[in-house]
Amino acid sequence: MSSSTYRVVDIHTHMYPPAYTQLLENRNSIPLIRKFAGAKEPRLIILPAEAESLEKITSEDPDKTSSHLPGRPVTTHYSSLSQKIHFMDSHQIDISVISLANPWLDFVASEDAGETAKSINQEFSDMCATVPGRLFFFATLPLTAPPETLLAAVGHVRSLKYCRGVILGTSGLGKGLDDPALVPVFHALAANKLTIFLHPHYGLPSEVWGPRATEEYGHVLPLALGFPMETTIAVARMYLAGVFDQVPELRLILAHSGGTLPFLAGRIESCIVHDGHLVREGKAGPGRRTIWQVLREQIYLDAVVYSEVGLKAAIDASGVDRLMFGTDHPFFPPLNSDEQGEWESVTWNAEAVRKALGDATDRGRAVMGGNAVEVLRLHEDS
Secondary structure, eight states: OOGGGOOOEEEEEEOOOHHHHHHHHTOSSSSEEEOOTTOSSOEEEOSHHHHHHHHHHHHHOTTSOOTTOSSEEOOGGGTOHHHHHHHHHHTTOOEEEEEOOTTTTTTSOHHHHHHHHHHHHHHHHHHHHHSTTTEEEEEEOOTTSOHHHHHHHHHHHHTSTTEEEEEEOSSTTTTOTTOGGGHHHHHHHHHTTOEEEEOOOSOSOGGGGOTTHHHHSTTHIIIIIIHHHHHHHHHHHHHHTTHHHHSTTOOEEEGGGGTTHHHHHHHHHHHHHTOHHHHHTTSSSTTOOOHHHHHHHTEEEEOTTSSHHHHHHHHHHHOGGGEEOOOOBTSSOOSSSOTTSOOHHHHHHHHHHHHHHOTTOHHHHIIIIIHHHHHTTTTOOO
16 A cells, blocks of 8 residues: 555454443352452453452452453453543554453353343444544354344344444354354355454363462463463364364464464364375375465464564465454553553564564555555545
């Protein structure tokens, strides 16, 4: 894109609409939002390991403020539209594609899921209409709803003016993204030209991190390692199940630069071609599309990787034309400075693009916004 039409686009940025926040506040088990005595903000608690900490605090003294509160603080950055625009302006972001963050609607009862999703998606659509041209969104699907309700929801979100795709967790309908029951949904999304933004949620089992993790290591292991591995495993399962071949028009954007896929794709390939079972089943013979081909044909990666080393690996795996800048706002706020100012978690991602691709280059501008404008049709009003 020319400098006159250059836009910085954030495709990985979340919001919790007020109705959704209230839904979580009314719950007694994770996922939930919980207030603690003496704490400045309520806390969002979604991880199993955090549930263990919550139970311990509650059993000891529910009104006591602990130095090891579970979850993360729910600030105005989560739900305020004016705060989102202020954040964008502070970081010179022209357009944001907002989405609900985990836990989405995985916990909603089947009979309520359809209407709950419709209400939340309408809230997002109304937000976008308030600041036309600045915001678009990835819709949320009612995955716990009956199949006919779920498929109807795909058609409904396609009709929403500012919707450009859907956000999806790795659980799918409860059995993962290689579940054959999801294939009709993938076909419907592809037919409606709705891109999937694939985002982790559950991480890895708590016991993986060892007995010292909850009390001593904070959120580092589940967030830094568990989330990326969750994405890697989910996409590898989709590939092994043949989902990409069954739905060749399906398009995915993978959060956090695809987890560890750019680094492990070669190892996945080696394991496939050396697996006797897959060879005997005809799944590893001539004509098979490699994981590398899928990465370059049906998958896009966000640039939320925080270093040029990781970014270069993502570029090598999928191509510079398939990477898109993101911030992961409102997560990872600055701890020792004003949240209304500059967030280092954001500037690290932008700096990674500059270091990997050069300052003010066409390739750098493509990653910072040009790719997203083209892939997600952000130059269109409908």
